[in-house]
Amino acid sequence: MLTDIEISRAAPLLPIGEVAAKLDIPAQAIEPYGHYKAKLTLDALPKRSTTGKLILVTAINPTPAGEGKTTTSVGLADALSRSGRRTALALREPSLGPCFGTKGGAAGGGHAQIVPMEEINLHFTGDFYAITSAHNLLAAMVDNHVYWGNALGLDVRRISWRRVMDMNDRALRGLVQSLGGASNGYPRESGFDITVASEVMAILCLASDLADLEARLGRIIVGYTADRRAVTARDLNAAGAMAALLAHAIKPNLVQTLEGTPALLHGGPFANIAHGCNSVIATRAALGLADYVVTEAGFGADLGAEKFFDIKCRKAGLAPDAAVVVATVRALKMNGGVAKADLAQPDVAAVERGGVNLARHLENVRQFGVPAVVAINRFASDTEQEIAAVQAIAAAQGCEAIVCTHFADGSAGAADLAEAVAALADSGTARFVPLYDDRLSLFEKINSVATRIYRAEEAVADASVLAQLRRWEADGFGDLPVCMAKTQYSFSTDPTLLGAPTGHVVHVREVRLAAGAGFVVAICGEIMTMPGLPRVPAAEGIRVNAAGQIDGLS
Incomplete structure (x- = not known):
């Protein structure tokens, strides 16, 4: 064939x-x-x-x-x-x-x-390039704002907006940026996610029109001040330029x-x-x-x-x-x-x-x-x-x-x-209803997915994660749905546990607020938001043939 x-x-x-x-x-x-x-x-x-x-x-x-x-x-x-x-x-x-x-x-x-x-x-x-560019423009504006005096009082330890690229690259998961002296900004820990995990991607997919897109972009939280006040893309005057990059x-x-x-x-x-x-x-x-x-x-x-x-x-x-x-x-x-x-x-x-x-x-x-x-x-x-x-x-x-x-x-x-x-x-037999009610707490929503969909015994999280969820609820984000990030290979967080396991525990190790997209991400187990290439990547078999056609794609 x-x-x-x-x-x-x-x-x-x-x-x-x-x-x-x-x-x-x-x-x-x-x-x-x-x-x-x-x-x-x-x-x-x-x-x-x-x-x-x-x-x-x-x-x-x-x-x-x-x-x-x-x-x-x-x-x-x-x-x-x-x-x-x-x-x-x-x-x-x-x-x-x-x-x-x-x-x-x-x-x-x-x-x-x-x-x-x-x-x-x-x-x-070129959609993914536009999303990547809009995301990274915001990252650049965050660092630029801090460099030029930090009028918003961003705590560099609490900047949460990472950069993205549309490629698997495990070397970029965690890094220290802005090395090389004062002219390059303030050194801090950061990292890259893959573009498909970007909140900008989620916003593009959930927006109803261009005006809604720009409004959602403005609600992106890039970090917090020392007294834990959220700083948004709107505060940085970035949403308009980001929307311009996404207009097509x-x-x-x-x-x-x-x-x-x-x-x-x-x-x-x-x-x-x-x-x-x-x-x-x-x-x-x-x-x-x-x-x-x-x-x-x-x-x-x-x-x-x-x-x-x-x-x-x-x-x-x-x-x-x-x-x-x-x-x-x-x-x-x-x-x-x-x-x-x-x-x-x-x-x-x-x-x-x-x-x-x-x-x-x-x-x-x-x-x-x-x-x-x-x-x-x-x-x-x-x-x-x-x-x-x-x-x-x-x-x-x-x-x-x-x-x-x-x-x-x-x-x-x-x-x-x-x-x-x-x-x-x-047939008209569909009677669609979401799994959980908006009024549940954020962790109750996480636990609902873990117990009712994954059939886990329970979801668990460290005290710091639970405290973060409570802060977001106090800030008015408690009605948001949750987006569970976990391995795709199993109902559990263990990719080797196949079939239909029950009684396992879902450990939530990190949570991220996607205020513009309108959900809270719960990162579970060892899942990575920047994948790595396999031992033998498909790239090794992809080339342009003598006729100028691309071979090796599947």
């Missing part, structure tokens, strides 16, 4: 104007970036819709065996479109970190891809799938260290332009789906109509204790053991009042007995599990899934 990039390269693409016409997007709303991608102007897009059906694609906990959440999102959207339903995708943009690290790109795979694949995975329309980035990007289904790609926060959803602007626009909108939340349902429901839907007033939980026989066998090298060997018992992970995710989605269907992303090595075991696990949870072959067959391989999802979305 051809590689992903070879399939993408061979595909005949529609001019972007024809893609836009499928959703009746007027020509004046299109700002082309070449022939096959465009920005969409905000004033010509619908802001709200009560007609479009919102379908969330989520998954079991990721494993090295692969699940194919984005591939399934694309295959489902193509199949819905092929059936005659007016459909749009609303997905996130890729980060360069995974592209050159381990995970690879985020444009799908096989015959279920978003194209042009190389451009989407590398640079795209806030516009959603329009591209297409291999089969010509319109796809709005916008924003790219990771779900393990951020809120893991594409932009509210793009989702609302898609719901106003299409009858069925397929969106995706990052990593497993314990992370991405929970944040989609508790942060994005809560704050944007969205009510999902159906969910798809993606699973593979191979991943369930890994959860059942099978080594990656042995996954091709039939093992129904391992599927049944690992099936507790799928069952847990289905139980969790049901807590939000959203009906779900399971998509079995089929591999060639899967046996009929193993498939039947997955279907039995889903049936025990009151869900249908449907075999999909969209990777190999495109929309035809997801036709049955499309019919089941459309029926579920049209």
Whole structure:
């Protein structure tokens, strides 16, 4: 079979104007970036819709065996479109970190891809650069303010605004800056996060328009004075310039799938260290332009789906109509204790053991009042007995599990899934409700996610963390939702604890207030907000060939 990039390269693409016409997007709303991608102007897009059906694609906990959440999102959207339903995708943009690290790109795979694949995975329309620049402009203005007299009285020990870059680089996690003498400022400890973890990224994805974007940027807290008074980006007069850098980035990007289904790609926060959803602007626009909108939340349902429901839907007033939980026989066998090298060997018992992970995710989605269907992303090595075991696990949870072959067959391989999802979305059985009430304390919200979604015995935190949460509550931030940052590989904070563990403890080692985005980040276990590259990074196999084409992207 051809590689992903070879399939993408061979595909005949529609001019972007024809893609836009499928959703009746007027020509004046299109700002082309070449022939096959465009920005969409905000004033010509619908802001709200009560007609479009919102379908969330989520998954079991990721494993090295692969699940194919984005591939399934694309295959489902193509199949819905092929059936005659007016459909749009609303997905996130890729980060360069995974592209050159381990995970690879985020444009799908096989015959279920978003194209042009190389451009989407590398640079795209420059949104991530704009976010990085806006974030780092604020960092520079913080240090500049201190250098020129510090009129706001920022305590350099309490400056919390770090810098970001869109690349995995463990060497930048912690550093001492401003060395080299008085002309370089005041030396202090700081560090870098990856751009997808930036509060600016979250703000871009949660803002409703440009005015809301600038207002949220102004609320960013960069640090505190010695008497613990918050200093904001507005205090530094930085919000206007930051918004200017983001004025084009806030516009959603329009591209297409291999089969010509319109796809709005916008924003790219990771779900393990951020809120893991594409932009509210793009989702609302898609719901106003299409009858069925397929969106995706990052990593497993314990992370991405929970944040989609508790942060994005809560704050944007969205009510999902159906969910798809993606699973593979191979991943369930890994959860059942099978080594990656042995996954091709039939093992129904391992599927049944690992099936507790799928069952847990289905139980969790049901807590939000959203009906779900399971998509079995089929591999060639899967046996009929193993498939039947997955279907039995889903049936025990009151869900249908449907075999999909969209990777190999495109929309035809997801036709049955499309019919089941459309029926579920049209049924009107969804009764969406967030997991916790706004009025709970911040730590009670953290504990709710830990006990009800992760099935932990409890969440714990040091006295200093609890005191910080109480200070934020006293400052008026107690009604904010929480964004849990933890490993994506397990319901626990231990990435080696697979399946469906119970009785574990979730240790919250740090909390960060994202006042502009509108949530509190709880950093749990050993998760890092700046990832590192693996022993053999994907970058080693990426190059430009003699024809000027990029090889090695996946």
